[in-house]
Amino acid sequence: MTRPASIPLPLTSLDALERAGLTDPAERAVLDAVAAEFRVRISPAMAEVASDGVRAQFVPDARELQVVPEELADPIGDxxxxxxxxxxxxxxxxxxxxxxxxxxxxxxxxxxxxxxxxxxxxxxxxxxxxxxxxxxxxxxxxxxxxxxxxxxxxxxxxxxxxxxxxxxxxxxxxxxxxxxxxxxxxxxxxxxxxxxxxxxxxxxxxxxxxxxxxxxxxxxxxxxxxxxxxxxxxxxxxxxxxxxxxxxxxxxxxxxxxxxxxxxxxxxxxxxxxxxxxxxxxxxxxxxxxxxxxxxxxxxxxxxxxxxxxxxxxxxxxPGYLRREGDHWVVTDPQGCEHSYRDL
Ligand code: SF4
CATH class of the missing domain: 3.20.20.70 (Aldolase class I)
Incomplete structure (x- = not known):
């Protein structure tokens, strides 16, 4: 996808994302369903960063419509x-x-x-x-x-x-x-x-x-x-x-x-x-x-x-680096080797 020289920023709608070349028009119907559930906004600074790892955080994705029962509206209990x-x-x-x-x-x-x-x-x-x-x-x-x-x-x-x-x-x-x-x-x-x-x-x-x-x-x-x-x-x-x-x-x-x-x-x-x-x-x-x-x-x-x-x-x-074995501890070093340690 090519991006036009002038991009309206920030990007707050699927129209704006499409004009910026960030979404595929062929996916528009499904992305409309995503945007109806979850808001869309990309700041000017982030819209300018051409990086897959950055885009993936902000550009809506059809997979957002896949909700499983374990997923919660208030996951951390605010x-x-x-x-x-x-x-x-x-x-x-x-x-x-x-x-x-x-x-x-x-x-x-x-x-x-x-x-x-x-x-x-x-x-x-x-x-x-x-x-x-x-x-x-x-x-x-x-x-x-x-x-x-x-x-x-x-x-x-x-x-x-x-x-x-x-x-x-x-x-x-x-x-x-x-x-x-x-x-x-x-x-x-x-x-x-x-x-x-x-x-x-x-x-x-x-x-x-x-x-x-x-x-x-x-x-x-x-x-x-x-x-x-x-x-x-x-x-x-x-x-x-x-x-x-x-x-x-x-x-x-x-x-x-x-x-x-x-x-x-x-x-x-x-x-x-x-x-x-x-x-x-x-x-x-x-x-x-x-x-x-x-x-x-x-x-x-x-x-x-x-x-x-x-x-x-x-x-x-x-990860843990320590486990108890009988009267001593087993400590794992950063290379994965184990060592014995005893409390005096
Ligand atoms: S992660 Fe932070 S900045 Fe991003 S939408 Fe949630 S509250 Fe806003």
């Missing part, structure tokens, strides 16, 4: 732990703030794909209730802004929300989970950076899945955040057809540490509806992580985790 509208309080010391349902891209594997794009931004009155809840619950020492993508909000609104959380005096830190620095780096403006640069530590977890996403503009956006003293971590979803091999993940994690981003989580894919074609097995994921151990500096190694379906929390899922 609703089961909703304390007040807009706030999920699952663990004692931290809570998730659903600041907006909007994103710069709509990812085909998203675990919130049934809600993203739906009801816009948390209203002021709802945020008032969230602040009241946090004031009454000082055990919550960390608020995690998520969405959608919280960095689609204006710098003014984010700054005002952070001011109120900071004023509570109970927070250790605030964390943002976002795709924006990578998929829409132009949004990391001076005003946004200034809103995040404050006495209350603001940590930022960048969601990125493929090394080709890291454009020059993305690297520059991360540098602006880094210069403002915002600690940068990353989260990646393990996805068949995108990054489910040790070579691609090694490239991704190396490019992240070169950009001062510490790889934090590698997520086993969630049981979101219509995402079976992305799914790998836990055994495959463990084999990839084992291959990376030893060949990649520890700073670049994320924790491989599974969000237990139904809202039961997130746990590391290996």
């Amino acid at each position: 609703d089961a732990h909703r304390s007040v509208p807009g706030l999920t309080h699952r663990y004692p010391d931290r809570a998730i703030l659903h600041a907006t349902q909007t994103c710069e891209v709509y990812c085909r594997f998203c675990f919130r794909r049934e809600t993203v794009g739906e009801s816009g931004t948390l209203a002021e009155v709802e945020f008032d209730r969230v602040v009241d809840y946090l004031r009454r619950t000082p055990a919550v020492r960390e608020v995690i802004f998520t969405g959608g993508d919280p960095l689609v909000l204006s710098a003014r609104r984010l700054g005002a929300m952070l001011d109120r959380l900071e004023a509570l005096g109970t927070m250790d830190l605030v964390r943002f989970h976002t795709r924006v620095p990578v998929v829409a780096p132009e949004k990391v403006s001076g005003a946004l950076v200034a809103a995040l640069d404050r006495a209350l530590p603001v940590w930022l977890v960048v969601h990125t899945n493929h090394p080709d996403e890291m454009t020059g503009a993305a690297a520059a956006a991360l540098r602006r955040l880094n210069r403002a003293g915002v600690p940068l971590l990353s989260q990646t979803v393990l996805l068949r057809g995108v990054n489910a091999d040790a070579d691609t993940l090694e490239r991704l994690f190396r490019v992240l540490i070169r950009n001062r981003v510490k790889p934090y989580y590698l997520h086993h894919p969630d049981l979101a509806k219509g995402t079976g074609h992305f799914r790998v097995t836990l055994e495959e994921g463990q084999a990839i992580m084992a291959a990376l151990r030893g060949r990649l500096t520890g700073i670049a190694q994320p924790l491989y985790v599974l969000d237990i379906p139904g809202g039961h929390g997130k746990v590391p899922v290996g």
Whole structure:
């Protein structure tokens, strides 16, 4: 497929994707059915990246219509732990703030794909209730802004929300989970950076899945955040057809540490509806992580985790390097050789 010189951006409809040469007109009927179920949006920056691993994350696919009974509308149980509208309080010391349902891209594997794009931004009155809840619950020492993508909000609104959380005096830190620095780096403006640069530590977890996403503009956006003293971590979803091999993940994690981003989580894919074609097995994921151990500096190694379906929390899922045998342990080294270890 050839791409015309001028592309209307962002791409928010199948017409736009077709004009950009990203979808096949012969598939239009089935893709209409996909788009009726799950929203479509590709940011200008990502539409420009000619990479199969990047396109597969954003371009709708007929296989999304294949839904199996085990797939869930709310795979990680956001609703089961909703304390007040807009706030999920699952663990004692931290809570998730659903600041907006909007994103710069709509990812085909998203675990919130049934809600993203739906009801816009948390209203002021709802945020008032969230602040009241946090004031009454000082055990919550960390608020995690998520969405959608919280960095689609204006710098003014984010700054005002952070001011109120900071004023509570109970927070250790605030964390943002976002795709924006990578998929829409132009949004990391001076005003946004200034809103995040404050006495209350603001940590930022960048969601990125493929090394080709890291454009020059993305690297520059991360540098602006880094210069403002915002600690940068990353989260990646393990996805068949995108990054489910040790070579691609090694490239991704190396490019992240070169950009001062510490790889934090590698997520086993969630049981979101219509995402079976992305799914790998836990055994495959463990084999990839084992291959990376030893060949990649520890700073670049994320924790491989599974969000237990139904809202039961997130746990590391290996691979394991230790097993008990009688009165001693057997430890496996990165090359697969076993060694005995005894507790003294
Ligand atoms: S919430 Fe994150 S993963 Fe889901 S569509 Fe938005 S940017 Fe993509």
